[in-house]
Amino acid sequence: MSRNVQRLGKLWLSLKRTSLSSSVGRPLLGHRAVPSIPLPALSQGIHFSCNQFSQNQDSQTSSKSQSQDEKRIKLFIDPEVQTLLKELTGRDLKRIFRKRKIGQKLKEPKYTFMTEAQLQKAREEAEEKADKLLQMPPVLMPRKTIDEILSFDPCIQLDEVVPSTLIFTDISMNIKDRDRIIVARDPDGTLRQATWQERDKMNAIYFPTEGREFIPPKMFTQPLALQTVLDRASEEDNTYEFVLDRACLQFEPEDPLFINAAETTYETIDRAGHYDFLKSTRHYGPMVFYLVRMRKMDNILLHCIKHGRVTTDADRLVTLFQIIFPECKSKSAEKTINAVDKIKRYIQLDAIRKGELELALNAYVEEEERKAELEEGLRRQHAM
Incomplete structure (x- = not known):
C-alpha cells in the first residue's frame, strides 16, 4: 500500500514538472489544449474589445439621436406647428407679388376700373394666389440608399473592355416618378434596383421637368461655389431666395443635395442676421423650423x-x-x-x-x- 502511494506521488510530481515546463509541456489527458497567447496579443485583443464596445455605444447613441430627430421632423406637418410657421412668415402682399430678377420678361401693367364688389373679388383672388405662393416646401429626412439585389446570373457577364451597366425603365404614362419600376443589370450579372442617382437620370431623360437640368448646377455639388453665391446676398439681390427656389426646382425634398443646400442657406442667414430677407416667402417657415429644431x-x-x-x-x-x-x-x-x-x-x-x-x-x-x-x-x- 505504501509502495503504491509512493509510486502515485512520484507520478504526480513528474506530471507536474512536465506541465510546468516552458517549451515542450504536454497537456493532461482529457483536457483540450489551449494555445498560449503572448501578452502583447492579449493586450491588443482587450484593446480591440474596448474599441468595439465604444463603437457599439456610439452607434446606439447616434441611432437614438437620429430617431429623436426624425420624430421632431415629423412635427413639421403638425397643424399647430403649421399655424405657428404661417403666422411667423407673415403676409406682406407687396413683398409676395414684388418684381423679381429671374430672367423673365416683365409684363406691362394693366389698369382696370372696378366696382366695390369687383375690387373685393380681386382681393380675394390675390389672397388665394398668395396662399399658393407661400406654400412651404416639406421638411423630410434624407432618403435611404437603395441596396436591393433581385438576382444574380454569372452566365450573362459582360466581356467588354469598358463594361457598362444596363438600365431598364418602365416608361408607362400616369405613373409617379417615385413609383416607377427601374432596375439595373451590372456587368457581373447582378440584377438590382436602380440607385437614386440612376432613377433621377432615367426620369429626367424620359419625363423631364421644366426648369430641371440633367446635370445639377455646380453650386449644389461644390460647397465653395454655393457659399460664394450666398455671400453675395443683399436687399437688391436676394440670392438666398434664388438658391432655395432653384433647389426646390432641381431636387426632390428628401434628396440629400436639397437638404444640404437648404441647411447651408439657413446657416448663412443665421450668421449674417438676414432673417427678414425671407420674410413673407415660402422658405421662412422651414428656416425657422430648422433653427428651432437644431x-x-x-x-x-x-x-x-x-x-x-x-x-x-x-x-x-x-x-x-x-x-x-x-x-x-x-x-x-x-x-x-x-x-x-x-x-x-x-x-x-x-x-x-x-x-x-x-x-x-x-x-x-x-x-x-x-x-x-x-x-x-x-x-x-x-x-x-
Whole structure:
C-alpha cells in the first residue's frame, strides 16, 4: 500500500514538472489544449474589445439621436406647428407679388376700373394666389440608399473592355416618378434596383421637368461655389431666395443635395442676421423650423426682440420650441402666461445666449413702460 502511494506521488510530481515546463509541456489527458497567447496579443485583443464596445455605444447613441430627430421632423406637418410657421412668415402682399430678377420678361401693367364688389373679388383672388405662393416646401429626412439585389446570373457577364451597366425603365404614362419600376443589370450579372442617382437620370431623360437640368448646377455639388453665391446676398439681390427656389426646382425634398443646400442657406442667414430677407416667402417657415429644431433660435429670437416683435414673433418662437422639445425646462403648465414672462422663463432655463437676450428684453420692457407713461400723460393733458 505504501509502495503504491509512493509510486502515485512520484507520478504526480513528474506530471507536474512536465506541465510546468516552458517549451515542450504536454497537456493532461482529457483536457483540450489551449494555445498560449503572448501578452502583447492579449493586450491588443482587450484593446480591440474596448474599441468595439465604444463603437457599439456610439452607434446606439447616434441611432437614438437620429430617431429623436426624425420624430421632431415629423412635427413639421403638425397643424399647430403649421399655424405657428404661417403666422411667423407673415403676409406682406407687396413683398409676395414684388418684381423679381429671374430672367423673365416683365409684363406691362394693366389698369382696370372696378366696382366695390369687383375690387373685393380681386382681393380675394390675390389672397388665394398668395396662399399658393407661400406654400412651404416639406421638411423630410434624407432618403435611404437603395441596396436591393433581385438576382444574380454569372452566365450573362459582360466581356467588354469598358463594361457598362444596363438600365431598364418602365416608361408607362400616369405613373409617379417615385413609383416607377427601374432596375439595373451590372456587368457581373447582378440584377438590382436602380440607385437614386440612376432613377433621377432615367426620369429626367424620359419625363423631364421644366426648369430641371440633367446635370445639377455646380453650386449644389461644390460647397465653395454655393457659399460664394450666398455671400453675395443683399436687399437688391436676394440670392438666398434664388438658391432655395432653384433647389426646390432641381431636387426632390428628401434628396440629400436639397437638404444640404437648404441647411447651408439657413446657416448663412443665421450668421449674417438676414432673417427678414425671407420674410413673407415660402422658405421662412422651414428656416425657422430648422433653427428651432437644431436649438439655434437664440439669434433669431434676439432679432425679434430688438425689432419690437415680442408679443408676436418672439412669443411664437418660444411656443414652437416648447412643442418640438416638450421635455424642455421652460415649458409651463400655465396657458395664460403672457408673452414677456414666457420669454423670460425660456431665457432663464433653456437659452444659450442668456446675457444678450436678458438685456434686449429688459430694454424692450423699459421702452414699453416709457411709452405707456407718455401716453398716459398725453391723455391727462387732453382731459384737462
